[in-house]
Each structure stands twice: as structure tokens, then as C-alpha cells.
Amino acid sequence: MEKMIVAKTGNEAMAEAMRQINPDVVAAYPITPATEVVQIFSSFVADGRVDTEFVPAESEHSALSACVGAAAAGGRVMTSTASQGLALMHEVLFIAAGLRLPIVICEVNRSLSGPINIHCDHSDTMASRDSGWIQIYSEDSQEAYDNTIQAMKIAEKVFLPAIVSVDAFIISHSMERLEILPDEEVQAFIGEHRKPYDLLDVDNPITLGGLDLQDYFFEHKRQEIEAMKEAKAAVIEVGKEFGEKFGTSYGFFEEYRMEDADLAIIALGSTAGTTKVVVNALREKGMKVGLFKIRVFRPLASEEIKKSLEHMKAIAILDRADGMSSFGGPVFHEIRSCLYESEKRPIVTNYIYGLGGRDIFPEEIESVYKDLEKVAEKGEVKNLINYLGVRE
Amino acid sequence: MKKGWKELPIGTQIIKPGSSEDFKTGDWRIEKPIIDFDKCIHCLICWIYCPDSSIYVNDNKVTGINYDFCKGCAICAEECPKDAITMQSEVESE
Ligand code: SF4
Ligand code: SF4
Numbered sequence: 374m375e376k377m378i379v380a381k382t383g384n385e386a387m388a389e390a391m392r393q394i395n396p397d398v399v400a401a402y403p404i405t406p407a408t409e410v411v412q413i414f415s416s417f418v419a420d421g422r423v424d425t426e427f428v429p430a431e432s433e434h435s436a437l438s439a440c441v442g443a444a445a446a447g448g449r450v451m452t453s454t455a456s457q458g459l460a461l462m463h464e465v466l467f468i469a470a471g472l473r474l475p476i477v478i479c480e481v482n483r484s485l486s487g488p489i490n491i492h493c494d495h496s497d498t499m500a501s502r503d504s505g506w507i508q509i510y511s512e513d514s515q516e517a518y519d520n521t522i523q524a525m526k527i528a529e530k531v532f533l534p535a536i537v538s539v540d541a542f543i544i545s546h547s548m549e550r551l552e553i554l555p556d557e558e559v560q561a562f563i564g565e566h567r568k569p570y571d572l573l574d575v576d577n578p579i580t581l582g583g584l585d586l587q588d589y590f591f592e593h594k595r596q597e598i599e600a601m602k603e604a605k606a607a608v609i610e611v612g613k614e615f616g617e618k619f620g621t622s623y624g625f626f627e628e629y630r631m632e633d634a635d636l637a638i639i640a641l642g643s644t645a646g647t648t649k650v651v652v653n654a655l656r657e658k659g660m661k662v663g664l665f666k667i668r669v670f671r672p673l674a675s676e677e678i679k680k681s682l683e684h685m686k687a688i689a690i691l692d693r694a695d696g697m698s699s700f701g702g703p704v705f706h707e708i709r710s711c712l713y714e715s716e717k718r719p720i721v722t723n724y725i726y727g728l729g730g731r732d733i734f735p736e737e738i739e740s741v742y743k744d745l746e747k748v749a750e751k752g753e754v755k756n757l758i759n760y761l762g763v764r765e
Numbered sequence: 766m767k768k769g770w771k772e773l774p775i776g777t778q779i780i781k782p783g784s785s786e787d788f789k790t791g792d793w794r795i796e797k798p799i800i801d802f803d804k805c806i807h808c809l810i811c812w813i814y815c816p817d818s819s820i821y822v823n824d825n826k827v828t829g830i831n832y833d834f835c836k837g838c839a840i841c842a843e844e845c846p847k848d849a850i851t852m853q854s855e856v857e858s859e
Contacts (some may be wrong), residue, residue, distance in 0.1 A: 471776070578782045580779035580782075583779050590766070592770040600775075
């Protein structure tokens, strides 16, 4: 198979994946801070390179609502958003998941206001993490491209919507080497569109979105929870198949030099790339350090996370969003909770970093590993929650 | 028995057309309208006004009230020109 090697930004990579998926409907609205993803995609529509019905909506709330309608009517549906746009979609996120519609959003991680900001952090997707959407974080443009294609297939396997995200600017606006698959290979991989039902099937009429009160709501939510459990198997199955066909396999997470590591950093997105550089440098100096990159945050692979991490001496969890609980970030809470079930229960600390696009440097990540070394030596934690790169 | 989560169709689909007829919306009524047919002149004003289409009419004549859907709003009693409809407490009529 002939892969095409091109230079593309993260935005272009995701738009390219959307073009190859060739969805029936894309409804979008470029609220500030929008990224170029749908703009690029709309040029594919204008040039006749896709068969997509493009619906320019008057807000992100309407955009996702139109997606819900289109998916309920039996279409393969995608959209793209970022930050405030995802926040404006918030209400409809739950509806799409509740109605079990396999919509895919290409998302660019940008800070939620206020204060007003357009740069990278994970506050937008973290605020949506309990909405019933599968969440896949990408380290670079290649992953954003690969993840978008896989997300479509995973979503349609379990009938849950999925968000694929990349870090704003760092990935979305930076040009990188990208391997693009042939169009027909992408089509063959995602396969025939699978829909949960078809609202336009007049021979088998159904009602959707009915009032669902005390006597049925809980049962429908229980089904949704089960679908999220099933999504675990789908993520693995699709990630493996992707590897067999195209060379790179994907799972819930990537374990980088973790085999014999004692100290680990856990990160999502582009910071994982920076951390790998630091891991390599510290390994040269003989430190047993590793990186545990979370790719899929929803569903949360709790058992697998526990198994992979319980033998560590100390772990630092990097959170690019704070939970505003006064007790650290969301990734910290969830990973630490997975480890509670372990008898070994390693020391787990939290580092909030990079809010509002504040750069994170290798020296800072190195300082975290040094902190971990001390923590592991002493067996006690001085600061459980830390703020990395903020001026005191 | 209502179905459990494993048996229900996914995504809140209602797969039986017209099933809203099975949903008795009148069960929270606190007063029920009673028609005195000695007074009724079959002007059909109650039939026009009833917001829940709960007045039975047959052959241009009022024949009764559908208590499965009547919500007890008393609009019919208010509008009846002959005061042929009275509202009776559900508790007392039990
Ligand atoms: S409004 Fe009164 S008089 Fe007229 S049909 Fe109804 S009950 Fe009879
Ligand atoms: S009480 Fe209200 S709902 Fe019931 S029959 Fe009269 S108008 Fe209709």
C-alpha cells in the first residue's frame, strides 16, 4: 500500500481524515476560538471532493443539534470544534450520547474562558468528560489523523459518540510530517456505516427524544454505561486492526520505557512528546524513568491502568486542567482512584501545568522526575498537588 | 412488568407507533368533571374548549368524558352555558 508522505498541520491532518471518511453530514459553526478544521473541510465540500451535506449553523449548540438530527436520520456525521464551542455544545453532548448517536467531533484543546484565552489546555474536554462521549487524546498530527479514522469505527461499533482532540497551536497549527493512507483504504477500514436506528425508515416508525421519567431514564442510562464498557473492547479491537493494516497499533495508552521504570510521569497530548525527550536524557544518566501516555480517557481502562502502574515506586500525574476542587486535576483523581484497588498502591502526586497555553519545558519535566526520586527515597510526599511553571 | 435495561431498545427509541395512547395523562387529576345530561343541550362548547380532547362526541351529541386523559382543568365546566358540568373531588368520589 502506498502511503503519501506530506507536511500538514494538526488541523489539516484532521480535516484530511474527515475528507477520507466522507461523512454524509457535517454541521458546524466557527465560534471564536475556532480552528481551521471545518474551514478546510468546507473547501473540500466546495471543490466537490466529498459527498457531504455541509450545514453552516448559527451556533455550536445548533451545529451539534443538527448533527444529532442527521445522525438520528441515519447519516454518518462529524463536526469539529474547540474550547468555547465545545462548551456551547455541552447540553447537546449529553443528548447525542443519550440517543446513542455515533457522531465524531475533531476537537482542538483550548482553554475555556475566563480569563479569555485561545491557547492550549485541556479544560474544555475535561469539562465534557462525563457527557458519555468516548475521548481520545492525540500526541501529534499523525495520531490526530489515525485517531479520527479509528474513532469513527469505534463509535459505530458501540453506538456512542467520540471526541478526538489535539493540543491547540502546539499541534493544531504546527506543520509536521504526516503519512496519509489511500482514500479507498480508509473507506475499507471504517466499512459500511453502522447506525443504531433509522428515523426515516417509514416502514418501521420510531419515536426519539420522548420524555423519559422516573420509570425508564435509569434503564437507558444503564445501557449507556454498558456501551462505554463495551467501548473498551472496541478501542482495543480497532487499534489492533489499524496496526495490522497500516503498521501502527493503538491501545488505551502508550508505555514509553516503562518495562523496568520505578518513576513514571503520566501525561496526555503533546506533553507526552516532550516527556519522551526527558526520559531518554535521564535514562542516559541511569535514572529508571518512564512515561505513561494516556490516549483514551473515556472509557477509562481502570483495570489495565492499575496493572501497568501498581509496581511503580512513585508517579506524577500531569494535568493540563484543574478540577477547581482545591484538590488537583481530573486525571490525577481518576488514575489515583484506579490505583486504590491495588495492594501496592504507589505514591501518586499531581502537577497542574500549562494552563492557558503556558509552555512546558524539558527542564520542568526533569524537575518533576527529580521530585519523584526524592519522594520515592523518603517514602513520603511533601506536596501532593503542585503547580508547574506558575509564577509564585 | 416494565422491561429492564437489557431488553429495552437502545437510545430511548419508542418502537411502537401510537403508543402515546397508552400513556394515561389524566392520572394526576384532583377534580373530575361530571356532566348532568338533564341540563346538557349538546352545544359542543365543552368539546371545542377541552385542551385534551377528552369530551366524547357521537353523532353530534356529547356522550361522556375520557377520564384517562382528562386532566381536570375545569375549562369545560367554566365554559358550559348551561352549567351542566360540575367538578367533583377525586378523593371524595373514590
Ligand atoms: S358545553 Fe355544556 S351544554 Fe354544551 S355540550 Fe358541553 S356539557 Fe353540554
Ligand atoms: S376538565 Fe379540562 S381536560 Fe377534563 S374534560 Fe374538562 S376541559 Fe377537558
